[in-house]
Amino acid sequence: MIVTGGRSQDDLMSLLGDDQPQREFAYAAFKSSHLILGQSIEMPSPGDMNFWVSHHFGHINSGFENFYGLDQAFIRFGFEYTPIDRLCLGIGRSTYEETFDGYLKFKILRQSKGAVVMPVTLAFFSSVALNSSKWADPDRKNYFTSRLSYTFQLLLARKFNDYISLQLMPTMVHRNLVPTKADKNDVFLIGAGGRCKITKRLSFNLEYYYLLPDQVVNPPAAVHSSFSAGLDIETGGHVFQLFFTNSSGLQEHAFLTNTTGDWFMGDIYFGFNLMRVFTIKMPKIPTD
Amino acid sequence: MKHLTIALLLVMVMAGANAQKYITKNGYIRFFSDAPLEKIEAQNRQVNAAWDMESGQLAFKVLIKAFQFEKALMQEHFNENYMESGKYPDATFSGTVTDLNEADFQKDVINPVTLIGKMTIHGVTKDIEEKGTLQMKEGKIIGKAKFFIKLKDYNINIPQAVVKNISDRVEVTVDVTLEKLVK
Numbered sequence: 001m002i003v004t005g006g007r008s009q010d011d012l013m014s015l016l017g018d019d020q021p022q023r024e025f026a027y028a029a030f031k032s033s034h035l036i037l038g039q040s041i042e043m044p045s046p047g048d049m050n051f052w053v054s055h056h057f058g059h060i061n062s063g064f065e066n067f068y069g070l071d072q073a074f075i076r077f078g079f080e081y082t083p084i085d086r087l088c089l090g091i092g093r094s095t096y097e098e099t100f101d102g103y104l105k106f107k108i109l110r111q112s113k114g115a116v117v118m119p120v121t122l123a124f125f126s127s128v129a130l131n132s133s134k135w136a137d138p139d140r141k142n143y144f145t146s147r148l149s150y151t152f153q154l155l156l157a158r159k160f161n162d163y164i165s166l167q168l169m170p171t172m173v174h175r176n177l178v179p180t181k182a183d184k185n186d187v188f189l190i191g192a193g194g195r196c197k198i199t200k201r202l203s204f205n206l207e208y209y210y211l212l213p214d215q216v217v218n219p220p221a222a223v224h225s226s227f228s229a230g231l232d233i234e235t236g237g238h239v240f241q242l243f244f245t246n247s248s249g250l251q252e253h254a255f256l257t258n259t260t261g262d263w264f265m266g267d268i269y270f271g272f273n274l275m276r277v278f279t280i281k282m283p284k285i286p287t288d
Numbered sequence: 289m290k291h292l293t294i295a296l297l298l299v300m301v302m303a304g305a306n307a308q309k310y311i312t313k314n315g316y317i318r319f320f321s322d323a324p325l326e327k328i329e330a331q332n333r334q335v336n337a338a339w340d341m342e343s344g345q346l347a348f349k350v351l352i353k354a355f356q357f358e359k360a361l362m363q364e365h366f367n368e369n370y371m372e373s374g375k376y377p378d379a380t381f382s383g384t385v386t387d388l389n390e391a392d393f394q395k396d397v398i399n400p401v402t403l404i405g406k407m408t409i410h411g412v413t414k415d416i417e418e419k420g421t422l423q424m425k426e427g428k429i430i431g432k433a434k435f436f437i438k439l440k441d442y443n444i445n446i447p448q449a450v451v452k453n454i455s456d457r458v459e460v461t462v463d464v465t466l467e468k469l470v471k
Contacts, residue, residue, distance in 0.1 A: 012309075012345050012347040012382075013338075013380070013382060016338055048359075162368075162372075236450050236453060
């Protein structure tokens with residue numbers, strides 16, 4: 001009698017407002033699985049494969065006779081695939097030391113809000129690199145295991161908002177064969193990096209791997225920490241990464257333990273990565 | 289005794305009022321973009337909708353993140369670049385169903401109706417008027433509609449690089465089955 005009056009439109013809408021909070025994962029903290037040279041916490045979606053061509057030129061201060069580095073080239077190409085949620089597998093080949101590499105990445109924790117609050121994403125990354133170049137000294141006894149080196153990383157990242165994501169990368173590289181007695185087999189690094197989006201499809205990235213002192217001698221050239229700065233440009237199914245770096249290698253152990261360039265001396269390489277996504281397996285969407 | 293009678297009456301009246309409302313939390317919306325280079329389809333099966341039979345008022349609330357695509361990367365770009373679902377999590381429609389005078393909800397017939405109201409997508413609200421149908425079937429209301437949305441109307445910009453991959457207008461298909469609201 002008194003209450004029969006029609007309720008307002010707002011009430012009808014409020015009937016729809018009481019959704020149960022669901023766990024909502026943060027996505028796309030970075031535009032691709034590589035921050036610049038190194039890895040990010042991202043991986044292809046389950047069933048997707050990425051094809052990577054990474055390329056950079058010689059160092060810019062190599063003079064006109066090398067056309068400021070453009071005559072020289074370092075290349076790595078690779079594939080990575082996510083067979084099941086949270087696990088990514090990859091393979092690749094680099095010109096630097098004629099290296100084959102394989103890796104896996106697994107997400108241990110995933111940043112989320114809603115029903116489950118998790119402030120960060122934590123991933124484990126491990127790669128193995130096989131140096132297939134000719135033995136430096138074929139006359140002495142050489143072991144196959146001497147060709148191998150391993151990289152282990154924890155990738156800890158947080159997407160703070162749509163624009164800013166930061167990542168920390170405690171890293172260890174194990175080298176089976178080292179050039180001198182003063183070189184350590186286990187090399188420790190601390191990496192830090194991040195991205196800042198400039199527009200929806202363009203982001204500015206930084207990546208720094210601090211090589212803890214007194215671990216790597218690698219004569220004849222002095223070894224430096226790897227520092228890279230670049231732009232990610234995303235166009236639908238492609239991501240282009242343009243960057244400047246002081247590292248000549250593109251595989252983990254190469255740029256982590258054998259970066260001979262010095263930014264302050266102008267030993268800077270210009271490079272680009274090109275990534276293309278292929279959908280191998282379509283996710284199941286229920287149909288009518 | 290008198291109080292009890294009034295209370296009972298009140299309950300009956302309220303129940304009667306509520307019986308006029310129909311609601312769902314798992315309605316279906318599909319959109320389809322037919323561009324020269326690419327056809328893109330996405331489906332959402334968690335659509336919230338409510339209809340007040342008495343007043344004709346109709347409300348929709350659609351969670352943008354619940355749209356599922358064939359390609360995961362498309363879904364990511366849809367949320368991140370186009371719909372900005374972090375900033376605008378829902379699309380809503382709030383309006384009324386007209387032409388109800390001739391509609392018959394006693395029998396199982398498909399009643400053509402007109403929906404008039406405000407649609408909010410990507411933070412932009414527009415007045416719209418679209419055709420649809422309503423049908424009473426086994427105590428449930430089945431609502432259907434199909435219409436086009438111009439992306440430009442809702443400030444959704446398609447970059448030049450993908451103009452041939454994404455159509456500037458998408459076809460939206462709505463199919464909801466509303467059940468009587470019981471409280």
